[in-house]
Every structure is written in structure tokens, then in C-alpha cells.
Amino acid sequence: MTIPTTQCSVQIQIWVDTNAIQNGSTRGVYLVDNRVTSGGQNEGSANLVTSCTQDSYVCWQILTVDPNASASVQIQSIGSSNAWGPSGQPQVASDNPNAFTGQAQNPGSSSYQLSINVTAGGGSGTTVILNPGMNVQAISRRTAA
Template identity: 50%
Template sequence: MAGTPTVFIQIWVDINAVQNGSTTGVYMVDNRVANGSQNEGSAGLSTQVTNGSTIQWNIYNIDANSAAVLSIADIGNCNVWGAGGQPETVGSGVFVGQAQVTGGANYAININVQKQVGSAGITINLNPSITAK
């Protein structure tokens, strides 16, 4: 995977609102609204990128005083990633991938939310979309 990220997708989580399996309290945003991205502030973000763009995903807790542990478990396959663009973890909840094929599709993001250290975690499945032009 080549390149410095130019597309940033952030996942913000209100740990007081999330419940097992629900996307309530999960908000996705990107830096591509001027390029046609839609559904900012929802779990169904639709990101518009240029083919060849390197993309970085981060996850954040809205409550900066919370001890909750948040992580992106994985990012699923999508035809836009191409042969070598599959997003991979680069440490500390950060994933990086690359749009290598023109087109668009939904992809899966699985996030883990541990509301309190030592508590059972909650898995939330997101299904945003991406289009590469």
C-alpha cells in the first residue's frame, strides 16, 4: 500500500448511547464533503474519493473523560480496495487502505466498545459505502 493518507474517515462513539448491535450513538465523518460525500454524522457515511487515494480510519470516544476502550476490529472486503488496497491496522485503532478500483460499494466495519475497563465488550457492525472516481 503506497502513499500518505489524504482521505480521513473518523468514527465518533457516544459510549452512553451504544447498545449491543445498535448503531445509535455512532457517528461517521470524513474530509470529503466538498467532493460529494454524504450522510455525514450517521453510521451510513457515503465517502467519495479519487481512485488511488489512501484512506485512514480512526475511532474516537466523544466523552474525553471516559475510560472506555474503543477499537476498529476489522474492515471488510470491497471491490474498491482492489488487489493491494485492503485496509489494515497500522496500530492503536488506526486502519489504512487504498482505493485501487473505480466504482462504488458498501463495506463492513466492525468496532468493539468496552464501556468500562474489564467489562464485556460490545461489537457494532457498520455498513458505510465508498465510491472511487
């Protein structure tokens, strides 16, 4: 079962300047999240490190910097990572085919591979691979005495 975007407390947006993307370069790709006050790093770069707490639901959405651009952008895949745990692997959201959602289950710092497609107005496409990170903070759990 996939997670709807409306259940995500962690939001990551991928902004793409389609005029700057050439031959798989990450120039012109900017990742931002709503976690900067929680210890996130590299906001506004292709190397964003998102900080969240264990069991957080995470949503990724992709947008073009120029809403009038004739190019289209799409998340192709989000790779495996220790952060996702046994059942948190991000996949296409149940309520938005242009978003991915997942769950940060394992504490620690991990990177993951984010693959995006950029298709120019003329139909030629480019795949860009990013390697952002996720810093998952453990939740203290008390056991009953």
C-alpha cells in the same frame, strides 16, 4: 506493507457515544470524513459514503465522543470491498495501532463492513457492525502516443 496515516489524503473518523451503544446498535455512532466537498454523503451518520479518487490512501480512526469516558473503542476489522482492489485492503496502520489504512483502487460505488468494539469500564464489550460506502472516481489516464 501497511500505509502510515501520514500518507493518507482521505481521513475518516468514527465518533462513538459509548453511553448510547447497546446490544450492537449503531445509535450513537457518527462517521465523518474530510471529503464532504467532493461529493460525500450522510456525514455524521453510521451510513457515511466517502467520495474519493482512484488510488487515494484512506485512513480510519476511532474516538469516543466523551474523552473522559471509562469505555474504550477499537476498530476490529474493515471487510473486503470491490473499492479496495487487488492490494488495497485496509489493515492496521504502520504508525498507529489504533488506526486502519488502505487504498481505494477500483472505480465505482461499493459498501464495506466496518466492525468496531466498545468495551465498558467494567470490562463488558459490544461489537457494532456498520456498512458505510466508498464512491471511487476514476482518474483519467493518458497513454503516450
